[in-house]
Amino acid sequence: MGRVEGKVAIVTGAASGLGAASARLLAREGARVVITDINVKDGQALANSLGEGAIFLRHDVSDEAQWVAIIEQTLSRFGRLDILVNNAGVVVVADVEHTTVEDWRFVNAVGTDGTFFGCKHAIPAMRRSGGGSIVNLSSLAGIGGYPLVFAYSASKGAIRAMTKSVAVHCAQNKYNIRCNSIHPGGILTPLVEGFIKSAVGTADASMDKARDLFSKLGEPDDVAYMVLYLASDESKFVSGSEFIIDNTATITEGVVPT
Numbered sequence: 217m218g219r220v221e222g223k224v225a226i227v228t229g230a231a232s233g234l235g236a237a238s239a240r241l242l243a244r245e246g247a248r249v250v251i252t253d254i255n256v257k258d259g260q261a262l263a264n265s266l267g268e269g270a271i272f273l274r275h276d277v278s279d280e281a282q283w284v285a286i287i288e289q290t291l292s293r294f295g296r297l298d299i300l301v302n303n304a305g306v307v308v309v310a311d312v313e314h315t316t317v318e319d320w321r322f323v324n325a326v327g328t329d330g331t332f333f334g335c336k337h338a339i340p341a342m343r344r345s346g347g348g349s350i351v352n353l354s355s356l357a358g359i360g361g362y363p364l365v366f367a368y369s370a371s372k373g374a375i376r377a378m379t380k381s382v383a384v385h386c387a388q389n390k391y392n393i394r395c396n397s398i399h400p401g402g403i404l405t406p407l408v409e410g411f412i413k414s415a416v417g418t419a420d421a422s423m424d425k426a427r428d429l430f431s432k433l434g435e436p437d438d439v440a441y442m443v444l445y446l447a448s449d450e451s452k453f454v455s456g457s458e459f460i461i462d463n464t465a466t467i468t469e470g471v472v473p474t
């Protein structure tokens with residue numbers, strides 16, 4: 217029996233990186249998985265590779281109307297909703313003095329608005345399913361405030377606080393819905409490769425250089441296993457909590473990189 221056998225999960229931004237790893241692991245452990253993303257090609261390919269228990273739906277998380285449709289399609293296809301992984305996120309490399317209003321709105325539309333809409337619309341569906349687990353992808357940036365990614369840090373801080381509000385709201389109302397946030401350090405995914413290339417200011421930063429910058433880069437599965445734990449009933453007494461995954465980087469180097 218899989219660790220999330222019989223459960224139905226939505227994973228946003230699951231065409232790539234941490235979302236793809238989480239969707240694969242949830243499917244392997246018995247969940248039926250709705251993979252959503254704006255990247256149709258890779259999202260559909262992942263769903264195809266996972267067989268009948270997975271479907272892909274095109275979904276821009278910053279659009280509330282699309283959330284309503286995604287939840288409806290999930291319920292009509294699989295009959296219930298137990299797990300939501302609010303994973304989709306984008307980064308713009310710019311400090312507070314160089315962040316444009318467009319940068320700010322873009323990053324917060326995907327990260328902050330997307331997570332808000334996901335929580336808001338998943339809760340009623342989870343209640344009808346008898347409960348559920350919401351897992352929000354924040355970041356170390358949401359704890360420390362990374363100067364190089366100002367809008368991203370603000371969005372991840374909002375997600376961190378939103379998670380606790382949702383957790384307490386659901387607990388107070390006895391919804392049997394949990395909500396937790398994950399705060400990875402550097403994990404090697406396309407997002408981080410892009411960040412490193414912008415940060416070092418070259419188009420061809422080698423992964424050796426990247427490994428210098430992120431001396432402790434993890435792998436997507438290092439985060440996916442935490443998603444799996446929080447999605448499963450193994451974590452039934454865990455809600456409103458935050459989980460750092462950084463192999464000691466915060467302790468040894470501080471939460472704000474220098």
Ligand SMILES: NC(=O)c1ccc[n+]([C@@H]2O[C@H](COP(=O)([O-])OP(=O)(O)OC[C@H]3O[C@@H](n4cnc5c(N)ncnc54)[C@H](O)[C@@H]3O)[C@@H](O)[C@H]2O)c1
Nearest residue numbers: 229232233234254276277303304305355400402403405407
């Ligand atoms: N990789 C890391 O080191 C790291 C560290 C901390 C937090 N995170 C967070 O983990 C999450 C996943 O990051 P990743 O590294 O796998 O990134 P990634 O770029 O590999 O994947 C992000 C996915 O989100 C999708 N996406 C972008 N805009 C979208 C939208 N409007 N609607 C739906 N999907 C959209 C992209 O198409 C992509 O498939 C993000 O929230 C990120 O901020 C990552």
